[in-house]
Amino acid sequence: MQPVQRPLSPHLQIYKLPLTALMSITHRITGVSLAIGTLLIAAFFIASASGEAHYNFVMSLATSAIGQIILFLWSAALYFHMCNGIRHMFFDTGKLLDKKKAMRSNYYVIAGAIILTAVTWILAR
Amino acid sequence: MSKDNDLYVAPLKKAKGLGSAHTGTHHWMMQKITALAQIPLVIWLIWSIISLQGVSYVEFSAWLGQPINAILMIILVCSVMLHAKLGTQVVVEDYITNEPLKMAKLICHKILFFAMGVAIIFSILKISFGG
Numbered sequence: 001m002q003p004v005q006r007p008l009s010p011h012l013q014i015y016k017l018p019l020t021a022l023m024s025i026t027h028r029i030t031g032v033s034l035a036i037g038t039l040l041i042a043a044f045f046i047a048s049a050s051g052e053a054h055y056n057f058v059m060s061l062a063t064s065a066i067g068q069i070i071l072f073l074w075s076a077a078l079y080f081h082m083c084n085g086i087r088h089m090f091f092d093t094g095k096l097l098d099k100k101k102a103m104r105s106n107y108y109v110i111a112g113a114i115i116l117t118a119v120t121w122i123l124a125r
Numbered sequence: 126m127s128k129d130n131d132l133y134v135a136p137l138k139k140a141k142g143l144g145s146a147h148t149g150t151h152h153w154m155m156q157k158i159t160a161l162a163q164i165p166l167v168i169w170l171i172w173s174i175i176s177l178q179g180v181s182y183v184e185f186s187a188w189l190g191q192p193i194n195a196i197l198m199i200i201l202v203c204s205v206m207l208h209a210k211l212g213t214q215v216v217v218e219d220y221i222t223n224e225p226l227k228m229a230k231l232i233c234h235k236i237l238f239f240a241m242g243v244a245i246i247f248s249i250l251k252i253s254f255g256g
């Protein structure tokens with residue numbers, strides 16, 4: 001049977017994603033990246049449990065330039081995922097769902113993630 | 126919305142917490158419980174990791190040797206591994222349409238996150254109890 005050639009509705013490639021949608025897909029991307037990142041955390045702990053030489057090796061990787069970039073991105077992704085995850089749980093209770101509040105809470109989440117990341121790197125290091 | 130839903134959910138289903146999907150309430154609850162538990166722990170983790178950068182093996186072992194740090198870390202690992210397993214499961218279910226591949230991935234995730242949890246907890250205990 002020949003498929004009927006119906007017009008397709010505009011799709012993801014056509015629409016400019018609103019900020020709320022970008023936040024949503026970023027939550028998923030950070031979640032999956034963090035899940036992959038647990039492999040690095042596991043590697044660090046297993047190496048540390050294997051003795052001082054292995055510990056020194058992984059710590060030298062972590063404090064190298066690339067290690068520092070990964071560590072920074074990891075902390076920013078986790079803070080973003082945490083802040084957006086908190087908002088997610090407000091959504092689950094039916095709060096913040098109208099257009100205006102959803103839009104405004106986008107900025108709270110972004111600001112929260114940036115502030116937490118900056119404060120941690122300035123004060124904890 | 127909840128008014129409309131009430132029409133489709135029989136009282137028994139409501140009591141069991143099951144909607145039309147027949148399953149998923151437990152998954153959803155565990156995703157949220159782990160998410161909540163992780164909020165203070167994750168802040169503590171990021172702070173600790175960043176402040177421990179470059180410390181010697183002796184200093185690191187001493188830090189993890191303090192019961193409070195080892196205990197919080199083990200609780201966090203249990204929570205994160207469950208949260209990550211549940212989370213990536215949803216992503217696989219959403220995007221992988223090939224049924225055998227989907228099942229294989231779901232089983233791999235179960236094993237992977239469980240195994241990682243065991244490996245990290247064992248390592249924490251070993252370091253904490255003195256290498």
Ligand code: HEM
Nearest residue numbers: 028031032034035082085088160163164167209212213215
């Ligand atoms: C304080 C820390 C965290 C909070 C508050 C949090 C919160 C959440 C919430 C509420 C969801 C559900 C989203 C939904 O219902 O669609 C979620 C999903 C998810 N989380 Fe987290 N999370 C945290 C940390 C983590 C960590 C450490 C990882 C990985 C190691 C992670 C990986 C994931 C993944 C893979 C998903 C599924 C994403 C999706 O379905 O789009 N989360 N998180």
